[in-house]
Amino acid sequence: MPTIITPETITRPVISLDTPWQVVIHNDPVNLMSYVSFVIRKIFGYQEKEAERLMLQVHRQGRSIVWTGARERAEHYVRELQSHQLMATLEKTD
């Protein structure tokens, strides 16, 4: 009689965390630097110094990640930025 081997099963709990999304502002040659800084402050509530830093990053490096978090919120921020005529997109964090 063959021996029946019961395979050992291992259960691993799977914890699914939402991948964070990031909101990116892209540089364009038309929008005024003072305006980009103003919009960042207005939408994200950042202090003037931080908004200025992010704006300069957009200007010098071509893009800046201005916010990271849940996708739905990221979509909301991109819509707000585009409604102020800034070039903005959302993308998954690497």
Add this chain to the structure above:
Amino acid sequence: MRLSLQKNPARLRITEMEEIHLDFLRLAADDASMNDCPGGRERLYPPPVSQRDLEEEEELVEDWKEFVTSELEMKFASEVGIFLSDLDDAKAVRRSSDKESPKQYRLDIPLEHGMAWFSSLNQARLLLDLKFKLHEQPDELATSIVQEQSIEDEDPDRLLVLMRYEFYAWIQEWLVRHAL
């Protein structure tokens, strides 16, 4: 040619405007038009994701076109409407009895229209930039109107475009600093 901008708690006031200032501002609505501007829609209503993610996020992109783009189209058009309606209220003011002196205008803009003004002038500059390729290199205006020696060589139509572009930017800078 000078122009004064003032702000009080209720309104913005532009004084000492000459006919050319008003003409330039009236042209901003045409400048903000998508006609003869391939690429204009893409600039004002871009997708919410970068080129590389377009395929993967097809559903979001479609929803965006249907809901967000149409909302933005209405918003931007309504802002230009507010801007034009304020311009219609420009008042002619004669400062002296000298009939030779050029006619001047005064314009009162309700404070809550500041954003609509900024948006209209921004739409105009964004589309002028595309229509006339003003920035051949990123961050570099093709011909600076302050470079005296280049003015003579410049195509007069293009020079007028550059003047409007700079004039709108000047008003926008003031709006950001004092009115938004």
